Amino acid sequence: MTSLQILTVGGAVRDQLLGRPVNDRDWVVVGATPEQMQALGYQPVGRDFPVFLHPETHEEYALARTERKSGRGYRGFVVQASPDVTLEEDLARRDLTINAMAAPAEWPGSGTLSDPYGGQRDLEARVLRHVTEAFREDPVRILRVARFAARFADFSVAPETLALMREMVAAGEANDLVAERVWQELARGLMEAAPERMFEVLRDCGALEVLLPELARLWGVPQRAEYHPEVDTGVHVMMVLQQAARMNAPLGVRYACLVHDLGKGTTAAEVLPRHIGHEQRSARLAWKIGERLRVPGDCRDLADVVAREHGNIHRSQDLNAAALMRLFERCDAIRQPRRFALALMACECDARGRLGLEEREYPQRARLQAALDQALSVSTAEVAAQAMAQGRTGPAIGAAVAHARTQAIAHWLASDPG
Ligand SMILES: Nc1ccn([C@@H]2O[C@H](COP(=O)(O)OP(=O)(O)OP(=O)(O)O)[C@@H](O)[C@H]2O)c(=O)n1
Numbered sequence: 090m091t092s093l094q095i096l097t098v099g100g101a102v103r104d105q106l107l108g109r110p111v112n113d114r115d116w117v118v119v120g121a122t123p124e125q126m127q128a129l130g131y132q133p134v135g136r137d138f139p140v141f142l143h144p145e146t147h148e149e150y151a152l153a154r155t156e157r158k159s160g161r162g163y164r165g166f167v168v169q170a171s172p173d174v175t176l177e178e179d180l181a182r183r184d185l186t187i188n189a190m191a192a193p194a195e196w197p198g199s200g201t202l203s204d205p206y207g208g209q210r211d212l213e214a215r216v217l218r219h220v221t222e223a224f225r226e227d228p229v230r231i232l233r234v235a236r237f238a239a240r241f242a243d244f245s246v247a248p249e250t251l252a253l254m255r256e257m258v259a260a261g262e263a264n265d266l267v268a269e270r271v272w273q274e275l276a277r278g279l280m281e282a283a284p285e286r287m288f289e290v291l292r293d294c295g296a297l298e299v300l301l302p303e304l305a306r307l308w309g310v311p312q313r314a315e316y317h318p319e320v321d322t323g324v325h326v327m328m329v330l331q332q333a334a335r336m337n338a339p340l341g342v343r344y345a346c347l348v349h350d351l352g353k354g355t356t357a358a359e360v361l362p363r364h365i366g367h368e369q370r371s372a373r374l375a376w377k378i379g380e381r382l383r384v385p386g387d388c389r390d391l392a393d394v395v396a397r398e399h400g401n402i403h404r405s406q407d408l409n410a411a412a413l414m415r416l417f418e419r420c421d422a423i424r425q426p427r428r429f430a431l432a433l434m435a436c437e438c439d440a441r442g443r444l445g446l447e448e449r450e451y452p453q454r455a456r457l458q459a460a461l462d463q464a465l466s467v468s469t470a471e472v473a474a475q476a477m478a479q480g481r482t483g484p485a486i487g488a489a490v491a492h493a494r495t496q497a498i499a500h501w502l503a504s505d506p507g
């Protein structure tokens with residue numbers, strides 16, 4: 090039996106070597122039994138994993154372990170931890186070499202490091218490389234590699250790792266991923282600096298076709314070159330995501346960008362490169378994905394508005410007050426102005442996510458925002474009181490309020506804001 094050793098491992102070591110901020114620390118404990126850990130005051134996390142929380146810092150301490158698979162997919166784990174498992178054995182079953190380094194507790198960021206699998210070498214070479222065949226044991230790692238590619242934009246996936254990921258997908262390993270885990274990884278990847286790289290990697294290994302066939306289908310679908318110099322729909326959607334990242338857009342906006350044009354993938358061949366009515370089809374396909382991946386409600390709702398209305402928002406420059414009010418009503422903008430503002434942000438990303446048009450102005454956003462502010466400035470209570478004084482009831486009161494809002498927009502338009 091080895092003597093008890095507690096080391097920092099994984100992301101914290103990697104990020105420290107990269108000079109990036111370290112948020113959470115993960116620890117590996119070698120040479121200990123669960124009973125010893127509990128005697129030292131650590132709290133066990135769950136029954137299945139030999140993971141403990143530090144009594145004060147609440148950081149995760151995992152006993153060195155080897156894992157062996159008993160079934161397919163994420164649920165098929167049997168975890169084997171014992172005080173005989175060495176550090177090297179533990180590191181061998183981790184996902185990537187850059188995540189398979191361990192350092193002493195008080196490590197200054199350089200000097201002694203346990204790096205049996207070339208993590209430092211791969212960090213310097215900017216390579217995402219799997220450690221051993223044990224990579225196969227957890228198909229979530231396919232998503233993790235894609236997510237790390239989105240975070241570390243200048244890293245490439247090692248050819249042998251991509252080949253292994255392809256094999257896993259071909260063997261059906263991506264089919265059994267739990268919806269929540271897929272969404273969790275996708276959401277994290279969407280929030281990285283280069284979200285488009287996640288989809289590039291997922292596409293390269295075949296996982297995108299399995300996880301998001303509605304999205305995978307967009308590559309090879311042409312759009313009209315007058316509006317879309319990049320032509321290819323998949324390329325366009327990735328450019329839209331790049332714009333969203335550049336604007337530091339929140340998750341909902343990035344997700345809405347991802348799904349806004351899904352309907353272009355089901356356009357009849359004889360209509361191409363036009364996509365008449367794609368917005369409704371996008372909304373339906375986005376709904377399907379939302380259900381399948383259990384996407385949170387706020388992301389789904391925003392994506393729905395953007396899918397249905399992005400064309401109308403792009404073409405909103407000449408709308409009169411009544412038409413603007415109808416747009417606001419379809420978007421439920423009066424009740425949900427913040428969501429509408431996010432929808433406008435997604436539309437701006439869509440407008441700029443086109444080859445050579447990345448810097449274009451998007452006056453629609455400010456104009457619609459200002460028009461909505463006018464509509465919101467109407468005092469509902471006052472208008473309703475007036476309507477009631479005139480003997481109106483029920484829906485007629487609502488109509489009077491809507492009318493007053495339209496009037497407010499009309500006044501503002503007449504004072505011409507440009
Ligand atoms: N499916 C997984 C999940 C985690 N790990 C290992 O557990 C460590 C900690 O996992 P996690 O905190 O999820 O990832 P980090 O690498 O710390 O990255 P992040 O910055 O996203 O926390 C990883 O570095 C890796 O060694 C793994 O091998 N396979």
Ligand SMILES: [Mg+2]
Nearest residue numbers: 100101113115
């Ligand atoms: Mg971590």
